[in-house]
Amino acid sequence: xxxxxxxxxxxxxxxxxxxxxxxxxxxxxxxxxxxxxxxxxxxxxxxxxxxxxxxxxxxxxxxxxxxxxxxxxxxxxxxxxxxxxxxxxxxxxxxxxxxxxxxxxxxxxxxx
Amino acid sequence: xxxxxxxxxxxxxxxxxxxxxxxxxxxxxxxxxxxxxxxxxxxxxxxxxxxxxxxxxxxxxxxxxxxxxxxxxxxxxxxxxxxxxxxxxxxxxxxxxxxxxxxxxxxxxxxxxx
Numbered sequence: 001x002x003x004x005x006x007x008x009x010x011x012x013x014x015x016x017x018x019x020x021x022x023x024x025x026x027x028x029x030x031x032x033x034x035x036x037x038x039x040x041x042x043x044x045x046x047x048x049x050x051x052x053x054x055x056x057x058x059x060x061x062x063x064x065x066x067x068x069x070x071x072x073x074x075x076x077x078x079x080x081x082x083x084x085x086x087x088x089x090x091x092x093x094x095x096x097x098x099x100x101x102x103x104x105x106x107x108x109x110x111x112x
Numbered sequence: 113x114x115x116x117x118x119x120x121x122x123x124x125x126x127x128x129x130x131x132x133x134x135x136x137x138x139x140x141x142x143x144x145x146x147x148x149x150x151x152x153x154x155x156x157x158x159x160x161x162x163x164x165x166x167x168x169x170x171x172x173x174x175x176x177x178x179x180x181x182x183x184x185x186x187x188x189x190x191x192x193x194x195x196x197x198x199x200x201x202x203x204x205x206x207x208x209x210x211x212x213x214x215x216x217x218x219x220x221x222x223x224x225x226x
Contacts, residue, residue: 008152034214043116043203043217044155088155099145099157099170100215 003027004091006103014111019076023089023103026070030091030101033065035074038086038105047087048074079110114138116218118204124224125194133189133221135204143207144187145170145215146178148200155203161187194225 006023013019021035031052036044048063050056056063064073072089086107090100119134135144146158147170157170159177164184175198177190187206191198201222205215 006154036217041220041222043219046214046216049214099147099160100155102155104152104154 003030003101004089004103006089006106008104008106010107010109012109012111013079015079015081017079017110019074019079019083019108019110021074021076021087021089021106021108023072024070025072025091025101027091027093027101028070029093032092033063033072034090034092034100035061035063035072036088036090036102038088040085044088081110081112084108084110116204116206116216118202118218118221120221121219122222124226125191126226127195129194129225130190130192131194131223132191133202133204133223135187135189135206135218137185137204137206137216137218139206139208139216140185141206141208141216142184143209143215144180145205145207146176146187146189147203147205148172149203149220150200158189158202194223196225199223199225 004025033050035048037047038044050063053067060077062075086105088105089103116137145160147155149155156172161167161180167178179188201220203220204218207215
């Protein structure tokens, strides 16, 4: 079983809607949680980074981590067609430099 | 400041051929990583390096070798005898700290092995 689970979608919503993207993880040692955005045929780009539980807001994006339920969320307000991309969640324990554990990614489509 | 760059962008190989993928970063990061991304599998770590002259295996290291050059900004991924199972998109990433709080990715190399 992969340590980070993510629904691949596609998730299609109308422009202006609030988008909720979610991941679950199984490794209790994970402390660092990230969301990456990946446009088609491009490399992933870091969108949000959170340490431990709590919320973090950056413009239209809010990242939320609930360590008690091992649940990671990304909310996008006032979604735009330019938000159409694949969103990857990633986690790490921080105990070393042995890379991040990624979910498979959710393909998001914002309909104009 | 170019960030993380990868060479080449595309490559087609025949089974059994060899090649080297080059990753370069200009952020003076200590940590560098090679991932592969396959449909339905997500990103999987191949090898990584925590500094000049050091390398370590990741989740899927078989069939690959790596070297971190003395000019530590360069990290090479080698395929000695390519197989169709190595058809994938390869991403290099770099990070500044051991806690892996952030990693920055290159644009990827799309490799097809026939």
